[in-house]
Amino acid sequence: MTHVIVLGNEKGGSGKSTAAMHIIVALMKTGHRVAAIDLDMRQRSLSRYIENRRKFSENKQMDLLFPIQPEVRASSLDSREASREEETANLTGALSTLSDCDYVVIDCPGADTHLSRLAHAHADTIVTPLNDSFVDFDLLARLDPVTGALAGPSLYSEMVWNARKRRAMSGVPGGIDWVVMRNRLSATRARNKAEMGKKLEDLSARIGYRIARGFGDRVIYRELFPLGLTLLDLGGRDAPVRLSTMSHITARLEIRSLIATLKLPPRETREAA
Numbered sequence: 001m002t003h004v005i006v007l008g009n010e011k012g013g014s015g016k017s018t019a020a021m022h023i024i025v026a027l028m029k030t031g032h033r034v035a036a037i038d039l040d041m042r043q044r045s046l047s048r049y050i051e052n053r054r055k056f057s058e059n060k061q062m063d064l065l066f067p068i069q070p071e072v073r074a075s076s077l078d079s080r081e082a083s084r085e086e087e088t089a090n091l092t093g094a095l096s097t098l099s100d101c102d103y104v105v106i107d108c109p110g111a112d113t114h115l116s117r118l119a120h121a122h123a124d125t126i127v128t129p130l131n132d133s134f135v136d137f138d139l140l141a142r143l144d145p146v147t148g149a150l151a152g153p154s155l156y157s158e159m160v161w162n163a164r165k166r167r168a169m170s171g172v173p174g175g176i177d178w179v180v181m182r183n184r185l186s187a188t189r190a191r192n193k194a195e196m197g198k199k200l201e202d203l204s205a206r207i208g209y210r211i212a213r214g215f216g217d218r219v220i221y222r223e224l225f226p227l228g229l230t231l232l233d234l235g236g237r238d239a240p241v242r243l244s245t246m247s248h249i250t251a252r253l254e255i256r257s258l259i260a261t262l263k264l265p266p267r268e269t270r271e272a273a
């Protein structure tokens with residue numbers, strides 16, 4: 001009954017960990033039991049984000065919400081097969097302990113790893129943040145260099161396609177809902193923004209994703225990481241940091257819009273299924 005949300009994109013630095021943390025806090029703030037799994041074994045940005053949140057909460061003696069954090073280890077075995085088997089057991093073992101959670105949010109690394117593929121195959125919802133650049137778009141689809149027409153799916157779309165196939169064959173009911181979210185949208189580069197928008201629209205029907213409104217390029221996201229806070233923690237009378245500018249308020253609306261676009265099934269619907 002737990003709904004699994006996977007943040008994935010093989011392109012590094014597209015905003016997976018930032019979006020993961022905002023989704024986790026948004027869901028906790030609406031009263032849900034949420035687990036967070038960090039599969040980026042090297043950078044551990046999501047784990048570091050949550051560690052910063054704990055430190056902030058202790059130092060300021062503030063009650064903040066925290067997700068459940070089951071540990072999933074990478075294998076250090078030499079044999080590729082044995083290592084994959086161990087990692088599969090680690091992830092499925094961790095997921096099996098989370099049946100009383102409403103949502104599990106899994107943050108994947110910006111690389112193709114066995115754990116990341118496995119997480120995608122367990123996803124009910126995949127969220128793919130994408131920087132507004134054709135370099136990032138290249139991982140979703142290839143464009144004809146002369147005409148600019150869509151030439152076919154690319155690495156990451158193929159990975160999602162395989163995850164969908166695996167899921168369909170596993171007999172688990174329901175498919176994978178895939179949402180692409182544009183990130184770091186610039187207020188100035190209007191032409192590039194419009195061209196990317198058009199290509200993403202064209203591709204969405206062909207490879208089966210929905211498009212979320214996305215996040216603007218805002219310095220506040222970088223400032224919040226060391227504090228362990230999200231935009232959703234700011235604002236109220238007792239808030240640690242005030243929502244000071246129009247940009248912050250708009251950013252908060254962008255997060256709410258993303259959550260609404262995800263159309264996550266409420267607890268009652270999942271219980272009834």
Ligand SMILES: Nc1ncnc2c1ncn2[C@@H]1O[C@H](COP(=O)(O)OP(=O)(O)OP(=O)(O)O)[C@@H](O)[C@H]1O
Pocket residue numbers: 011012013014015016017018019040043045108109110111183184185215216217218219221222223225
């Ligand atoms: N909308 C945004 N505006 C400004 N900065 C952003 C935005 N989203 C993310 N960032 C910043 O961009 C950097 C990369 O973001 P993040 O770590 O979330 O990406 P990632 O996809 O998880 O990266 P990796 O693939 O390395 O794990 C961080 O410094 C983050 O603070």
Ligand SMILES: [Mg+2]
Pocket residue numbers: 016017018040043045046107108109110
């Ligand atoms: Mg990350």
